Amino acid sequence: MRKVVIWFRRDLRLDDNPALNLAISLQAQILPIYIHSPEEEAPWFPGGASRWWLHHSLRKLEQELSGRGLALHYFLGNARDILPSLVCSENIDAVIANRLYEPHLARRDEELFGRLSAEGVQTNLFDSSLLFRPGSILNKQGKPYRVFTPFWRSARQHLEASTPPAVPAMPTGNLQAIRQDTAGSGSLEDLGLLDNNPWHEKLHSHWEVGERAAQHKLENFLNTGIGEYKSRREFPALKGSSRLSPHLHFGEITPGQIYRSLEPLLHLRNVAERSSIECLLSELGWREFAYQVLWNYPQTSRQSMNxxxxxxxxxxxxxxxxxxxxxxxxxxxxxxxxxxxxxxxxxxxxxxxxxxxxxxxxxxxxxxxxxxxxxxxxxxxxxxxxxxxxxxxxxxxxxxxxxxxxxxxxxxxxxxxxxxxxxxxxxxxxxxxxxxxxxxxxxxxxxxxxxxxxxxxxxxxx
Ligand SMILES: Cc1cc2nc3c(=O)[nH]c(=O)nc-3n(C[C@H](O)[C@H](O)[C@H](O)COP(=O)(O)OP(=O)(O)OC[C@H]3O[C@@H](n4cnc5c(N)ncnc54)[C@H](O)[C@@H]3O)c2cc1C
Incomplete structure (x- = not known):
């Protein structure tokens, strides 16, 4: 039987996950992994609050996977070293992941996947955490947009013309796992994501982490908050916005899932509610725009563009x-x-x-x-x-x-x-x-x- 690594990164969910979907459809033995590689994220090493979220999100993912008969394996160090040696020691036939769009990480992935496929390993990278792959929305001159409004006008037309397709739902029942004692892997605690000083305990009273919580929050927002989003979102004392941003960042939910939930409502709701839905879509549009800008002008994370x-x-x-x-x-x-x-x-x-x-x-x-x-x-x-x-x-x-x-x-x-x-x-x-x-x-x-x-x-x- 073939052996497949599914490499989780900022896609900490089972649903709407094209990489996981391919891994399952290959009917191979599956080895789910997470590599914490802060050095490769330099100079933006993950911050304290982010690491808190990541720790708990991984725990939730681990529980979901274990319910399907799979164990999530954790590694600490550079993916550039860890992945090739894992492929070799476990005789892996394929490595599958969803894309990251921070330019330095995308470069690492391209180089790493290039090396693996040169050695005969099947490699697949999917788009899943954005509505549009950076670089795909260009102006009439074929150049990246530098202003949001025309960017979003163009992107919105693309969305209107074709809704981002959903990934087929996971089959029920257990999946084929690779044996549990994979060389070099450790526990979630070994990643050292949580600071020793328990300052982060307080965050539990404000957030529920994980894919299920994200889905629940979206449903709740669509049932009770979306109609008044536009009129309430600017007032900080109110819970007027979705608060989905950390879930989106860690890929516990995708913008495609949000779009597919919102789109039918555009045909059902009244004018004011439709305008609220469009407003939320345009905020997701800012997220898309931000990735287009970072992709086209990578220096903007380190220095002023102007x-x-x-x-x-x-x-x-x-x-x-x-x-x-x-x-x-x-x-x-x-x-x-x-x-x-x-x-x-x-x-x-x-x-x-x-x-x-x-x-x-x-x-x-x-x-x-x-x-x-x-x-x-x-x-x-x-x-x-x-x-x-x-x-x-x-x-x-x-x-x-x-x-x-x-x-x-x-x-x-x-x-x-x-x-x-x-x-x-x-x-x-x-x-x-x-x-x-x-x-x-x-x-x-x-x-x-x-x-x-x-x-x-x-x-x-x-
Ligand atoms: C100085 C500054 C720093 C910011 N840093 C971050 C950051 O590190 N991470 C982050 O996700 N957002 C950042 N934002 C954007 C924005 O403040 C948050 O996305 C938003 O407050 C999240 O709340 P929400 O999920 O309730 O948003 P909602 O109003 O419900 O919007 C839905 C989603 O759209 C996206 N979104 C909304 N507004 C923006 C925006 N202006 N730019 C990009 N995406 C947006 C988010 O993913 C958000 O979850 C920053 C804004 C400013 C002015």
Missing amino acids: PRFHDDFWKDDTEALHAWQHGTTGIDLVDAGMRELWETGWMHNRVRMVTASFLTKNLGLHWLHGARWFWDTLVDADLASNSLGWQWVAGCGVDAAPYYRIFNPLRQAKKFDSSGIYVDRWIAERPCSPGLVDLETSRRDALERYKHAANIRDGAPG
Whole structure:
């Protein structure tokens, strides 16, 4: 009987999983594996909150697989070394996985799968975690879009024309497993994903991890939240958005599954609800756009897309950074957001924009400082969406907010948290101490600096 490795990565689910589906259809003995290879993810080593999610998501996947007679095998180290030696020691005939789209990991996979197939091993890589493979939506000149609206108009038409197909459901009953004692593998604990300090215990009260929880959350949202998504999603005190982002990041659910659940509702619901559904689809569109941008401009995870905003544009202020990180800036909405992040591993999108604007514009600090902090503290930390989000707010990426858009946290709070429920939830000691910076003076200072940088680009230094 043939032997097949199914290599799980950010596709921690059984349903709608084309790689697993092929492994099953080959009627071979199956060896499911997970390789934790932080060195290969450098310089974006998985952050603390992400590793917490990953640990529990793997545990859930392990339980689901074991219910089907399969044991998930864990490895720690570089996939470049581990996979070829596993293939050799276990006489593996095929290695199957779903694609990763971070350019450095996609390069590793291409090289590794190339080596394996040169040695006669069957290799298959599937698309499954995006609606569109990066690079597949191009403008009329055959170039990548740099602005979201035309990108989404084009992508939406593609979706309208052909719904992403579902993967056939898994057959019931046990699957053929390869014997359990595979050389070099260890336990989930051996991966060392959880920090020794149990700070992460608190996350359990905010999240249920895993494929089943993701499906349940989607169903619940479609039954109770989707109709009012558009009108409620901007208010951080409400649970108005889906909170599916970590599930999507780890592939516990796919955007294809979400799209296929939403599409029939477009024909059934009233105008307002249809507009809410379109709004949610366009948010998924931002996720797609983020991956297209990272794919086409891989440097944007490390440096400003716009060269005017390279490292010397930004100020240095360790104390201010520390106050921002720990929610002690004295600006209520900013501090509430940073504390929500610290307590729950998640922050509302509107507040992400406000806190990011405060860091980069009012404090003048490099967006990379913010991106790194989010990377370590968000359970949904995602290289494409995080890099795009930060560069958008800082005004230095593609389709960036214009430089004169500086969110005023007081006005934002008045508009989106007028009764102060969100701020009260996260800040016990209101009224706060005086702000770290004067909002008006720091706004004017930022405008000057951005204007000066703009003039340099135009060849007329201010
Ligand atoms: C500075 C900054 C950093 C961010 N970092 C991340 C990150 O690391 N990981 C991450 O998943 N999102 C990030 N976002 C985008 C956004 O804030 C989150 O995706 C959203 O808050 C998740 O909540 P939700 O699942 O309830 O979203 P919903 O409103 O329910 O949207 C559904 C899904 O669409 C996607 N989505 C929504 N908004 C965006 C967006 N603006 N960009 C990309 N995808 C989007 C998410 O996958 C989300 O789960 C960032 C935004 C900013 C401004």
